[in-house]
Structure formats: C-alpha cells, structure tokens
Amino acid sequence: MSFNDCEVTFSVFSGGHWVKNHSGDISYIGGESRSIDCYPEAFFTTLSEDEFAGQKVWYKMPFELLHQRKLLRNGEQSFHNMVEAAKWCGVVEIFMVNEVEHPVEEAFYEHAEEEIRVERNVAGFVDEDPNFDYHNTPPNSDGEEDGVKLVRWKKGIGELKLNQVFDTLEEFKDALVEYSLKEGWNIKQNPWGKIKCGAICGVEDGCLWRIYCSYEEHLGKWKVKTYEDVHTCFKDGRSKILKKSVIVKLFLDEIRTYPEYRPKMIQDQIQQRYNLIATYDQCKKAKEKTISIINSDYVEQFSRLKDYRNAILEQNKESTVVLETVPNDDGNEIFRRFYVCFEAMKNAWTMWCRPVFGVDGCFMKCTLKGQLLAAVGKDANNGMYPFAWAVVDVENEENWTWFFKLLKADFNLQQGQHYTIISDRQKGLLNAVQNELPHIEH
Ligand SMILES: [Zn+2]
Structure with missing residues (x-):
C-alpha cells in the first residue's frame, strides 16, 4: 500500500x-x-x-x-x-x-x-437508586429481627459478635480463623452440624469462651446465637483451628507465585504474622497439599487451553492460535506460551485501524503465573482494539521476539515500514522490535 x-x-x-x-x-x-x-x-x-x-x-x-x-x-x-x-x-x-x-x-x-x-x-x-427496595433489605446488609440488631460479618476484620450473620457456613468458619489469627487465641471448632456449629476455647482445660452459630430458616442465613466472648485462659501460642486446610488457604497464592516456598518458611511466617506456632510436619503437609492443588489446577487449565485452541480454529479457520509446550522433567508436556489472533481482528485491523499499534505486557494474578502481552490498535473513532495477545511465562526479549514474529505474519508488517509502535520502551521489547521490525517508528 x-x-x-x-x-x-x-x-x-x-x-x-x-x-x-x-x-x-x-x-x-x-x-x-x-x-x-x-x-x-x-x-x-x-x-x-x-x-x-x-x-x-x-x-x-x-x-x-x-x-x-x-x-x-x-x-x-x-x-x-x-x-x-x-x-x-x-x-x-x-x-x-x-x-x-x-x-x-x-x-x-x-x-x-x-x-x-x-x-x-x-x-x-x-444519587438515589430508583430500583432500590427499602423494604426488602438485601441479604448482605445489617438488619433487624425482633428488635435485635443483626450485624453483618465483614471479611478481614477478625471480629466475632452476638447476632452476627453469615451467608454461608464457610463464612463463619473463615470468621473463626480470622479471629484466632488476629487475636492469637487458641480456639477449636466443635463438630460441625448441618444447621448448628460452633467453637470453644482450645487450651487444655481452657476457659469458658465459646460461640455457637445456627442456620435461621426464615433469614436464610447463619446467625451467632451464643457468644461468651471473654477468655480467662492464657494464650499458649497455638491454635487448634490452624489446621492443614487453613494453612493451605493462607499460603496458596504465595506458593503459586513462589513454588520454592519451603515448609520452614511457612512455619516462620505463621509465627511472624500471627504469633502462632504451627508444627513443621503440619507445614510440610500443607505445602504438599498446596502443590497438588496447584498442579491439578494446572492440568485442568492446560487441557482447557487445548480445548480453547481447537474451538477457535474450528470456528474461524483463519485465526492464529499457537500453543507452545516444553517437556518437563517427567517427560510430560507443560505450558510454555500461548498466542491468539482472531480472524475477525485481522480483518478489522486491516480495514479500519490506523497503522499504529501499542504493545504492552502485564502480570497476571490469576491461577497461573504468567504475563500477558497485547497489541492494541485504534480505529478512526479512537476506539481501542486489542487485536492480538499472548500469555508467556515472563516478559523478556525472547518472548517479545516470538510475539512480533507472529504479529508480523498475521498483519503483513514486513520490516515495519509505514507503521508506528507505542510502548513503554522496556529493553527486551526494544531489542525485539529492532530485530523484527527494524523500519518501524517507535
Ligand atoms: Zn480461652
């Protein structure tokens, strides 16, 4: 052209x-x-x-x-x-x-x-929402029942109260853990029932601290019915509610990001953050459990990614989908990087977008650790179009080069002449652009 x-x-x-x-x-x-x-x-x-x-x-x-x-x-x-x-x-x-x-x-x-x-x-x-129904208070807000004020549980506060309400039993359980971690009190849960559950002081021959919660049919929620909120015992630096499953929950995201997180580090962190002692064995088992959760997530996501690729290609033969894998130590193929450019985006960009595109990488904080690379164009109305994107393990020159090679092929960018690229000029990206699209304006 x-x-x-x-x-x-x-x-x-x-x-x-x-x-x-x-x-x-x-x-x-x-x-x-x-x-x-x-x-x-x-x-x-x-x-x-x-x-x-x-x-x-x-x-x-x-x-x-x-x-x-x-x-x-x-x-x-x-x-x-x-x-x-x-x-x-x-x-x-x-x-x-x-x-x-x-x-x-x-x-x-x-x-x-x-x-x-x-x-x-x-x-x-x-300011005033005309659809707001003042009579039918939504389930999450504070309310009143027989003159008793119901208190909505707020995540992260670590507080337990009489007449506190929870949407689910799981929330109540979380509230107990938060309370124990925040205050450093040793508590242990009583056997959970379908409609009633609770916790008592966890110290041997402990005090009268206890809490009970039951499901209120007419509210459709769990409500704290009994709460003896004073411990007369001494904190013993442990909490029976801090079980393996709790540790897994607390450290899942961190271990996902740093799989090298060792049981000893978990143990130390629990001590530092919550002033509580967890045994090494507990932390080791928690770490193993966490890794197995992450791996099964991984296998699950990976197979979905393959399905996704096949689905795209079945629907639009002209789309580009690249799923690259590498063998791991066990000889299984594992995810390396993924690139998608939909047929429709190729056409739209070629027809409507100006020969300028922005590229950027960003971290993904979801299940799989990785980085998202995206190429975004603007049409004549200044609308933004992401027209190709990729997921890679890390934003580096090698991955950017791979990304630009695919972009070049999909959009016939040749040496980049007549095009302009806008980026944060990060070094790996800069080198990749110079190698792949030497004539592009940057
Ligand atoms: Zn106590």
Whole structure:
C-alpha cells in the first residue's frame, strides 16, 4: 500500500467551540460534524471559502488528545505537517471555531462553570437508586429481627459478635480463623452440624469462651446465637483451628507465585504474622497439599487451553492460535506460551485501524503465573482494539521476539515500514522490535 498519493478522510467539526472543564480537559462542544474524502493537499480548496471566513482551524490525528491539537493555516508549515501526517495516517480531525463569537481563553472557564453545574445536577439525580427496595433489605446488609440488631460479618476484620450473620457456613468458619489469627487465641471448632456449629476455647482445660452459630430458616442465613466472648485462659501460642486446610488457604497464592516456598518458611511466617506456632510436619503437609492443588489446577487449565485452541480454529479457520509446550522433567508436556489472533481482528485491523499499534505486557494474578502481552490498535473513532495477545511465562526479549514474529505474519508488517509502535520502551521489547521490525517508528 502506498501512502504517497491517496485520498484521506477528514472528520470536520464546525459550528462549535472549545471549552475547558475544571480539571483542565478540553472538549469541543456544539456544532456538527461531517466527513470529507479528498487529497490532503486539496483540503482548503475542497471546502468553500465562505466556510473558512472568520474561522480558526485546528487539526489533530485521531489518536491524539484534544489538547495536542494544532492550529492549521493554509500555506504555512502547519499545513505541510498536516498533509504529511494525513498521508501517513489516513484520517484527520479538523475543528473550526468562529473567532469572533468564541475568542479563546476567556470563554473556556465560563462554560466550564456551566458544565460543572450541569454535572452536579446530574449527580444529584443519580444519587438515589430508583430500583432500590427499602423494604426488602438485601441479604448482605445489617438488619433487624425482633428488635435485635443483626450485624453483618465483614471479611478481614477478625471480629466475632452476638447476632452476627453469615451467608454461608464457610463464612463463619473463615470468621473463626480470622479471629484466632488476629487475636492469637487458641480456639477449636466443635463438630460441625448441618444447621448448628460452633467453637470453644482450645487450651487444655481452657476457659469458658465459646460461640455457637445456627442456620435461621426464615433469614436464610447463619446467625451467632451464643457468644461468651471473654477468655480467662492464657494464650499458649497455638491454635487448634490452624489446621492443614487453613494453612493451605493462607499460603496458596504465595506458593503459586513462589513454588520454592519451603515448609520452614511457612512455619516462620505463621509465627511472624500471627504469633502462632504451627508444627513443621503440619507445614510440610500443607505445602504438599498446596502443590497438588496447584498442579491439578494446572492440568485442568492446560487441557482447557487445548480445548480453547481447537474451538477457535474450528470456528474461524483463519485465526492464529499457537500453543507452545516444553517437556518437563517427567517427560510430560507443560505450558510454555500461548498466542491468539482472531480472524475477525485481522480483518478489522486491516480495514479500519490506523497503522499504529501499542504493545504492552502485564502480570497476571490469576491461577497461573504468567504475563500477558497485547497489541492494541485504534480505529478512526479512537476506539481501542486489542487485536492480538499472548500469555508467556515472563516478559523478556525472547518472548517479545516470538510475539512480533507472529504479529508480523498475521498483519503483513514486513520490516515495519509505514507503521508506528507505542510502548513503554522496556529493553527486551526494544531489542525485539529492532530485530523484527527494524523500519518501524517507535
Ligand atoms: Zn480461652
């Protein structure tokens, strides 16, 4: 495709003017817009002379922000710059403002005030949710029952109270663990029943501290019915509620991120964070259990990824899906990296998007540790399109190179000429771009 001699699209906004809001953002309000296709050199002659009378004209590229707009004057350097940019980009936005009616700066704040007032009024309207049912309090909020105030349990506070309510038994269990960890009290759970459960002091020959919770049919929740909240025992640095399953829950995310986390480290962390003693054996078993959970998650996710790849390719044969694996020590294939570019995105990008794309990598905090690489384009309306993405183990030169090779093939980028890439210029990425797309503007 040649960019030297072709018509471009001008989105022309006229009859409106600039306003600046309280935070300094600029908008063009009022007037109308239309689209004109012509050679960029012929822009001033395509529109009638009358239209330019008394007008100040600005231009910007669709991917630029309004404050980056530039004044456009026929026959001056700004005009040549615009023509060059237009050829390269294919779309230019033009803004016309009547100089006499809207002499710049002063008009800005006047309107800004007006806009702020409008915003406030709107905010006033939406404050109250018309669909909110005041009689039927949602299950999670505090309420009242027979004059007794029900207290909703809040995760992470570590507090237990009489008349506290829980949506599930699991929540109550979590609340017990939080209480024990926060206060360092030794408690142990009583056998759980289907509708009743509780905990008592966990110290040998301990005190009268105890709590009972039961399922209230009419509330549809679990409610604390009995709570003797004072321990007269001494903290013994242990808690019977701190079982293997609890330790697994506490350390699952950390072990996922750092599989080298050793049982001794878990033990130390429990001591440091909660001032409680867990045995080495307990921590070792917890670590084993955690690893087996992670592995089964992994196998599960991996097989889903394969299904996903096959499903995509069945639906759209022209999509690109690459699932790379490496053998592990046991000879099983394990995940290495994954790349997807949908057929529809290839077409959309080729047809609508400007030859500019942004790439970025980011960490993923979900089940599998990894990093997401994405290529994002902007269309003529400044809409963002992620058109290809990949999951890799780490954001480095090798993985970026692999990503760009695939991008190049999917979008026929060749050496990158006529394209622009926007990135955080991280070193691995920079090298990969230089090697794969040496002629791209960066
Ligand atoms: Zn006690």
